[in-house]
Amino acid sequence: MSQDHRAEDLLRELAPQVLAVLVRRYGQFDQCEDATQEALLAAALRWRAEGIPENPRGWLITVAVRRLLDQIRSELSRRRREQQLAAATPQAELLGGPADADPGTDRDDSLALLFLCCHPALSAPSQIALTLRAVGGLSTAQIAAAFLVPEATMAQRISRAKQSIRAAGMSFEAPTGPKRAERVGVVLHVLYLIFNEGYTASGGPDLTAPALSDEAIRLTRWLRRLLPDDPEVAGLLALMLLTDARRAARTRPDGSLVPLAEQDRSRWDRERIAEGVELVGGALRQGRVGPYQLQAAIAAVHDEAEDVTATDWPQILGLYDLLERIAPNPMVTLNRAVAVAMVRGPAAGLELLATLESDNRMARHHRLLATRAHLLELADRRAEAAADYRAAARRATSLPERRHLTVRAARLDA
Known part of the structure; x- marks a missing residue:
């Protein structure tokens, strides 16, 4: 890794730590954030020319504190605030000493x-x-x-x-308990x-x-x-990794969308899949099951199937059943309808989808129309499916999604 890239990564890592120190000590989030950004900019320029200092975190805090003091000194109406702040700042820190050197x-x-x-x-x-x-x-x-x-x-x-x-006056504290x-x-x-x-x-x-x-x-x-012991944090990370692992296969060279069932699975990132599977497995074993863990488990079932025909839809449906019980929402029902269709047939999936048509959050959402079109296509109701694909395309805000839905409709019209 080059010196510039190492410095950039280090600055990204240290930025929240430096800002947290300033906000804890002095309050005034907006001024502290401005001072931190100025310190980061100064580091990006200085470190490129002079190298990374022995104590980069202490260097950033020192510069950020100085910038903060400069801001306050420039406001004559805040002289009293300046005196209080300067008095609260250790002299060694103003001189660039190794204050707060331990990130822990x-x-x-x-x-x-x-x-x-x-x-x-x-x-x-x-x-x-x-x-x-x-x-x-x-x-x-x-x-x-x-x-x-x-x-x-x-x-x-x-x-x-x-x-x-x-x-x-939002409090800068990590809350406790519930x-x-x-x-x-x-x-x-x-x-x-x-x-x-x-x-x-x-x-x-x-x-x-x-x-x-x-x-x-x-x-x-x-x-x-x-938060290493929080299973939902692990579940969310697993969900992201297992989903993002498919990124390279989701588009064609021209940028058009490739649906999951048609993706080249050899292009999926197997390292991310392995990490995600390990994470969600460890989280579930803690026995405190949450929605992110369940979504990650569903993603893992998809990712571990060698091809689309090997997908364990009954297991996915069981996971969606549990997810809908603990965290019901229209999108969960929408996705569960697809699993129902794959296990019990498209008519059953369409019946479940119909329950969402009266939900104001989903009634005009393009994903409801697109999913219904897909299930109608599975049921060989081509004309109805094409009409729903066209309606979904009109409501989609993503250009690749709109094009994909339009193409699906055109294929059914042919």
Whole structure:
């Protein structure tokens, strides 16, 4: 690995630790985040020319604290705040000493930072943007590019999130007891949303946004290091790995979508599959089964089948039955309907799908129409299937998905 790549990886790893130190000591999330970003930029420039310092974490904290003090000094109305902050800062740290050299001392702070970025009071888009910026270390431009929005729009989203934190006085603490489990659930959901947007982009010309799925996997690995005994964290990481393992086979050279049943399984990433299977197996053995573990187990059954005809659909249906009992939602029912169709026939699957037509969350969703079209096709009801494929294509926001659905309809019309 080159020196530049090593430095880049190190900065991504240290960014949340440095920000966590500043926020714990001084509050003011928005100012601390700005100071941390300035320190990261300074490191990217200095380390390339001078090499990585012996204590990179201490170097970053020292520079970030100095930048924070500079911000406060520039605001004359905050002179009193400056004096309090300067008094609270050890002199050795201002001189570049090895303060906070041991990364292990900030394990809880790093987790608290992630909890803060995923605070339930923030909207989902704000949670995602702030997590990618403050914890992931991505620039505003990188996040904007991944979500196909102007940089100014993403900057406003991040700014509003930081303002909400300041206005609400959100606590920088890792909650305990039942609240901790609830907040971990919110964090997992945010990481899951980031991964899903990367795996199937909601808009634009490309099916995937690999930068987002890669970042979601990296952050979930990091969360697993912080919470090694949480089976749902392991389950989510397994789900991401088992799903992302198929990435290379999901598109043709022209970028068109290849459905699971038609994918070249020799192109699947077997190392990721093996890691995912091991992770979900270990999580399930703990006996605290959760929805991410069950979704990962379903993905594992698909990934371990040598070809589509070898897929163990009865096992998948059993897993979906359990998933719907512990975490019912329309998407689970939608996917379960496919498993029902594969085990009991398309008519049974269509009957289950019909229960979703009155659900406002799904009634006009393109995935409901696309799934119904698929089951109608299995039932040899070609004209109805083609009509649903066309309707689904009109509602799809992803261009590759829209093209795929249109092609399916055209084949049935031929």
